[in-house]
Amino acid sequence: MSITQFLFYFLTVLALFSAVMVVVSKNPVHSVLWLIAVFFAISGHYILLNAQFLAIVNLIVYAGAIMVLFLFVIMLMNLNASTEPQKNNWLKLAGVIAGGCFLMVLVSLVKQANELNNIAVTMGTGEIGLIKNLGKALFNDFVVPFEISSVLFLSAMVGAVVIGKKA
Amino acid sequence: MTLLAVDWLLIIEKLVLIAIIVFASLGIALYTTFAERKVAAVLQDRPGPNRAGPFGLLQPFADGLKLIMKEEIIPTSSNKALFVLGPGLAMTAALMTCSVIPWSSHIEIFDRKIDLQIADINIGILYIFGVVSMGVYGMMIGGWASNNKFSLMAALRGASQAISYELAMGLSLIAVLMLSGSLSLKTIVDGQMAAGSYWNIVYQPLGFIIFFVCALAECNRTPFDLPEAENELNFGYHQEYSSMKLGFYLFSEYINMIMSSAVMASLYFGGFDVPFLDESTLAPNIAAIIGVAALLTKIAIFIFVFMWIRWTVPRFRYDQLMNLGWKTMIPLALFNMLVTGALILLKAGV
Amino acid sequence: MQALTNRAQEVSRKPMTFMERLYIPSILKGMAITFSHIFKKQPTIRYPEQKREFSPVFRGLHVLNRDEEGRERCTACGLCAVACPAEAITMEAAEREVGQENLYREEKYAAKYEINMLRCIFCGLCEEACPKDAIYLSETFAPANFTRTGFIYGKDHLLIPNPVTEPEAYAAAKGQRN
Numbered sequence: 001m002s003i004t005q006f007l008f009y010f011l012t013v014l015a016l017f018s019a020v021m022v023v024v025s026k027n028p029v030h031s032v033l034w035l036i037a038v039f040f041a042i043s044g045h046y047i048l049l050n051a052q053f054l055a056i057v058n059l060i061v062y063a064g065a066i067m068v069l070f071l072f073v074i075m076l077m078n079l080n081a082s083t084e085p086q087k088n089n090w091l092k093l094a095g096v097i098a099g100g101c102f103l104m105v106l107v108s109l110v111k112q113a114n115e116l117n118n119i120a121v122t123m124g125t126g127e128i129g130l131i132k133n134l135g136k137a138l139f140n141d142f143v144v145p146f147e148i149s150s151v152l153f154l155s156a157m158v159g160a161v162v163i164g165k166k167a
Numbered sequence: 168m169t170l171l172a173v174d175w176l177l178i179i180e181k182l183v184l185i186a187i188i189v190f191a192s193l194g195i196a197l198y199t200t201f202a203e204r205k206v207a208a209v210l211q212d213r214p215g216p217n218r219a220g221p222f223g224l225l226q227p228f229a230d231g232l233k234l235i236m237k238e239e240i241i242p243t244s245s246n247k248a249l250f251v252l253g254p255g256l257a258m259t260a261a262l263m264t265c266s267v268i269p270w271s272s273h274i275e276i277f278d279r280k281i282d283l284q285i286a287d288i289n290i291g292i293l294y295i296f297g298v299v300s301m302g303v304y305g306m307m308i309g310g311w312a313s314n315n316k317f318s319l320m321a322a323l324r325g326a327s328q329a330i331s332y333e334l335a336m337g338l339s340l341i342a343v344l345m346l347s348g349s350l351s352l353k354t355i356v357d358g359q360m361a362a363g364s365y366w367n368i369v370y371q372p373l374g375f376i377i378f379f380v381c382a383l384a385e386c387n388r389t390p391f392d393l394p395e396a397e398n399e400l401n402f403g404y405h406q407e408y409s410s411m412k413l414g415f416y417l418f419s420e421y422i423n424m425i426m427s428s429a430v431m432a433s434l435y436f437g438g439f440d441v442p443f444l445d446e447s448t449l450a451p452n453i454a455a456i457i458g459v460a461a462l463l464t465k466i467a468i469f470i471f472v473f474m475w476i477r478w479t480v481p482r483f484r485y486d487q488l489m490n491l492g493w494k495t496m497i498p499l500a501l502f503n504m505l506v507t508g509a510l511i512l513l514k515a516g517v
Numbered sequence: 518m519q520a521l522t523n524r525a526q527e528v529s530r531k532p533m534t535f536m537e538r539l540y541i542p543s544i545l546k547g548m549a550i551t552f553s554h555i556f557k558k559q560p561t562i563r564y565p566e567q568k569r570e571f572s573p574v575f576r577g578l579h580v581l582n583r584d585e586e587g588r589e590r591c592t593a594c595g596l597c598a599v600a601c602p603a604e605a606i607t608m609e610a611a612e613r614e615v616g617q618e619n620l621y622r623e624e625k626y627a628a629k630y631e632i633n634m635l636r637c638i639f640c641g642l643c644e645e646a647c648p649k650d651a652i653y654l655s656e657t658f659a660p661a662n663f664t665r666t667g668f669i670y671g672k673d674h675l676l677i678p679n680p681v682t683e684p685e686a687y688a689a690a691k692g693q694r695n
Contacts, residue, residue: 029311033249036304056293064300064333068307068326075311075319131290131350210551214561479551480544 008048015041028074032067039063053131176279184285188265196421197227199470203421206474234414242314242407249312254408254415257305261419263298264426267291269353271439271458275451283455284353291352292340295430296333299385303329305419306394310404321403324485325394329385331492336381338500339374342507343367343434352430356438362445366437373503375435377496382427384492387420389477393485428469429462436465576641576654579632579670580677580690584622587679590651591630592623600646605636623649630675634659634668656692 018037025031039062046055138146201216201223208215216223241250266285273282288294303326310322346367347355359366368375384391395403405416432438439458449457483491536542562569571577582590593610611628613621620626644653662668678686 027246029246029249033308052288052290053293056290056297059297060293060300064297064303065330068300068303068330071307071311072323072326075307075323209555212554212557212559212561214559214563217563475548475551479547 004048007044011041011044011048015045029071032070032074035070036063036067039067050130053134180279180281181285184281184283185266188270188285189262192262192265192422192425193418195425195466196418197231199421199425200230200417201227202470203474203477206471207478210475210478231414235411237410239410239412240407244314245407246312246314249308250407251412253305253309253312254405254412254419255305256308257302257419258415258422260298260302260305261422261426263301264295264423264430267294267352268426268429268433269356269438270462271455273451274455283459287351287353290350292344292350292355292434296337300329300333302385302419302423305416306404309408309416313404313407315407317400317402318404318406321394321396321400321406324400325387325404328387328391328393328488328492331489332381332384332391332496335377335492335496335500336385338497338504339377339381340434342371342374342504345504345507345511346370352433352438356433356440359437360440366435366440366442368435371435371503371507373499374507375431377500377503378431378434380491380496382431383473383476384488386423386427386473388424388473390480390483391488392477392482393488396482424470424473425466428466428473431469432462432465438462571656575656576639576644577657578634578655578659579637579643579652579675580655581627581630581672581675582651582653582677583680583687585680586619587681588618588620588622589626589676590622590649591627592625592649592651593627593630594625594648596646596648597643597652600642601637602640602642603636603638605633605638606643607631627672630672632670632675634670635665655690 015038018034018041021034022031022038025034039058043055043058043063046052046058204226205215205223207213216226219225219229241247267288269282269284269287271283273280275281306325306329307322310318310320310325313319343355344350347358349355349358355367358364383389387394394400395405397403400406405413408416439462441457441461444457447454584590593608595608595610598604598606598608607629608627608631609629610625613624613626639654641654647653659668659670677690680687
């Protein structure tokens with residue numbers, strides 16, 4: 001077992017365990033913190049795939065900014081395990097059915113995708129995740145979608161300002 | 168022997184380097200607390216701590232001993248696990264920054280070239296950003312887990328302040344990155360050291376000022392020390408903490424200060440470069456030692472300026488802080504970025 | 518309204534100019550001021566080694582004086598207790614026995630003489646009231662104590678050392694006063 005494999009399994013176990021904890025935790029703040037752990041594990045996977053830029057941007061944007069805002073909201077709303085509304089049993093049943101269907105779809109997707117079975121993921125060799133290649137790809141091949149998404153962000157920002165002004 | 172087939176020598180070398188740098192930063196932070204008190208004293212016409220040891224030099228150890236001996240109090244209504252996690256997280260995030268700072272060039276021991284930088288990753292600056300954004304969690308978790316209104320308010324203030332100033336900091340950095348064409352701190356420093364090139368401060372005075380102000384805000388130093396504004400929040404986010412847990416929070420602030428000084432020195436003041444000295448003519452080991460000394464001197468100067476500002480400028484009000492961050496710093500940083508980009512294009516002759 | 522001093526300044530309410538709104542010049546000015554203080558003389562007195570000199574009119578702890586032969590001057594007349602505005606002084610008088618002439622100067626002496634230092638306001642009226650120059654206020658102050666009773670000073674605290682047997686201690690306790 002090489003060190004890469006060892007790290008891969010470690011990160012995978014960490015990611016799955018944290019993801020389960022996100023769902024299982026009673027306290028919403030704990031859930032958010034476990035979610036941050038998931039992001040860390042996924043960033044670790046990115047680094048194993050030699051996509052350092054993606055890894056660190058994942059941390060900065062998701063773990064560093066978005067999750068902080070999540071924490072803000074949860075801390076200010078003072079959601080505790082006790083204040084969590086009691087869901088009735090029908091709602092729980094509906095949730096189980098919906099989640100089960102989604103899981104079934106995912107499993108069948110993975111099973112049917114033959115291409116996935118034949119591709120061995122090459123660890124630590126890919127070049128596309130490096131910032132130089134990523135930048136070139138974004139600004140040469142995908143420049144139109146990239147700019148459109150930035151316009152989308154701009155409109156979201158303007159919208160936030162407009163709502164803020166109204167209040 | 169194929170199990171974990173790695174260069175063991177490299178791992179040992181890096182571990183030794185990590186240990187040295189971490190303990191050196193802790194030691195420097197220890198004496199930075201002493202320096203803070205001394206600087207405050209001389210700026211206010213006082214002698215400062217002068218009882219423990221000659222010139223009071225043993226004072227930080229006395230302070231540390233006092234902190235360790237204090238009773239460890241965990242409030243009963245707090246969230247215990249997170250209450251303990253908070254200071255640890257703050258300290259870890261503060262110390263993690265040091266891994267991408269090039270402390271000097273390389274030294275040679277037994278024909279082995281050892282870089283005095285823990286990891287020369289090609290996204291060094293982004294790594295620092297990631298770690299800085301993690302530092303917010305130490306504050307937030309600690310403030311929330313204390314189960315105290317004042318702590319929570321202070322933690323929220325601190326976090327929103329950190330997020331706001333991170334933006335301006337990143338934008339001011341982009342100009343430097345455009346100049347050097349790399350995200351690796353080592354490459355940036357090498358670019359400034361090369362013959363015929365000047366330190367980045369010559370090209371980026373405005374960017375440096377923005378970065379410096381944001382660094383003050385990120386380290387929660389006066390005039391941006393709102394998370395611990397005594398007059399309205401008692402003691403801020405670490406109000407419920409005592410003993411070494413409080414010490415960790417206070418210490419991590421000083422380590423953050425050292426690290427941001429090191430980053431500023433590397434980005435704008437040539438890192439371990441000594442002005443008007445050609446390092447390549449010296450033996451590598453001597454050059455490395457001179458480099459470390461040069462970087463430490465620059466860090467010391469920055470820390471002095473941090474303290475000097477702290478004992479001069481009063482604290483902002485919170486709305487003033489947010490106005491400065493969003494309405495002044497970010498537009499200025501954008502302007503700086505645009506002008507730099509335009510000048511680079513002009514020079515390239517497009 | 519007339520200003521009390523010529524240092525008073527009218528508050529300016531006009532909007533700040535651009536340079537003022539930049540704040541940087543004023544911040545630099547402030548930093549120059551603090552920096553200049555590095556080179557200023559420190560007025561600090563390093564206490565246990567250095568002591569600030571008492572003023573010649575300082576009124577500290579009371580001392581019950583003796584004459585040159587080491588006899589107590591106090592005759593327990595009670596004038597000090599009457600003069601005391603804080604009613605801090607109490608005493609009990611006793612007659613001098615035969616053979617005690619070397620101890621007490623007058624025929625009547627204070628068997629008990631107590632001053633409550635928590636009540637005393639160190640006004641020095643007792644010193645002025647004394648016809649025998651037996652009490653005066655010295656150049657020390659009352660040290661801290663753990664109990665209130667510890668601040669009630671009896672003769673054992675107040676009496677000056679004997680100038681005949683312990684001249685150095687007498688001189689030290691007497692201080693600069695005549």
